[in-house]
Amino acid sequence: MDRNVSAGPERIHREAASCYTRTVEFPPEELETTRLVLRRPTIEDAEAAFESYASDPKITRYLTWTAHTSPAQTREYFQQAIDAWDLRMGHRIWLIERKEDGALVGTIGCTVHFHRAEIGFALGSRFWGEGYMPEAMKQVCAAAFQDDRISRVQALCDEENTRSSRVMQKIGMQYEGRLRQYGQHPNRSDTPRDCVMYAMVRSD
Ligand SMILES: CC(C)(COP(=O)(O)OP(=O)(O)OC[C@H]1O[C@@H](n2cnc3c(N)ncnc32)[C@H](O)[C@@H]1OP(=O)(O)O)[C@@H](O)C(=O)NCCC(=O)NCCS
Numbered sequence: 001m002d003r004n005v006s007a008g009p010e011r012i013h014r015e016a017a018s019c020y021t022r023t024v025e026f027p028p029e030e031l032e033t034t035r036l037v038l039r040r041p042t043i044e045d046a047e048a049a050f051e052s053y054a055s056d057p058k059i060t061r062y063l064t065w066t067a068h069t070s071p072a073q074t075r076e077y078f079q080q081a082i083d084a085w086d087l088r089m090g091h092r093i094w095l096i097e098r099k100e101d102g103a104l105v106g107t108i109g110c111t112v113h114f115h116r117a118e119i120g121f122a123l124g125s126r127f128w129g130e131g132y133m134p135e136a137m138k139q140v141c142a143a144a145f146q147d148d149r150i151s152r153v154q155a156l157c158d159e160e161n162t163r164s165s166r167v168m169q170k171i172g173m174q175y176e177g178r179l180r181q182y183g184q185h186p187n188r189s190d191t192p193r194d195c196v197m198y199a200m201v202r203s204d
Pocket of ligand 1: 059060122132134157162170
């Protein structure tokens with residue numbers, strides 16, 4: 001088992017501090033956990049991502065986008081994602097690959113705004129319930145705090161999205177409150193939705 005998976009925020013920070021004596025730029029292009037590799041996408045990944053998660057309507061119920069209807073749509077999105085990595089700005093996404101068999105199980109992304117990193121995530125529904133996302137999120141949080149500039153990692157979701165809230169709780173993020181009419185989740189409703197905010201700060 002990955003040693004960070006069972007660790008709380010204090011241990012994540014302590015390990016991060018002991019490994020690095022100078023600031024590291026977040027987000028890195030690749031991260032690794034016991035079972036997973038998180039890596040920036042290539043355009044050749046688009047088809048597998050479409051099959052695995054991007055076309056899966058079960059995952060988009062509380063997301064800001066609707067399930068992709070063709071691999072070409074995923075390809076177009078990936079081109080933007082690749083540009084963001086190349087420019088080192090905007091929303092950076094990793095693909096989550098299972099080491100055991102190379103299966104592409106989902107995605108996790110982050111946006112850095114000054115001292116804050118905001119994380120979003122999704123897994124193909126056939127990969128739910130294995131603890132993959134908490135494992136990936138822990139590693140992303142640890143990497144974020146290795147960058148001296150970042151003091152807060154946050155994630156938010158639709159108030160009804162209990163599976164997502166569970167991920168935040170499991171990795172030791174604190175519930176901070178409700179953001180009224182904050183999210184546009186077109187698969188759930190035409191009108192803005194209340195969201196819940198979770199976060200972890202460096203001093204936790
Ligand atoms: C949220 C999500 C990433 C969770 O990832 P995961 O790796 O399955 O996380 P876990 O295995 O820790 O399971 C989290 C919770 O999901 C629920 N869950 C697990 N497997 C499930 C399944 N097969 N079907 C329905 N719910 C399930 C459980 O409540 C679980 O909490 P528990 O372990 O306390 O019982 C995944 O459900 C998902 O991709 N959802 C759709 C996209 C989304 O909503 N993303 C968040 C937007 S902010």
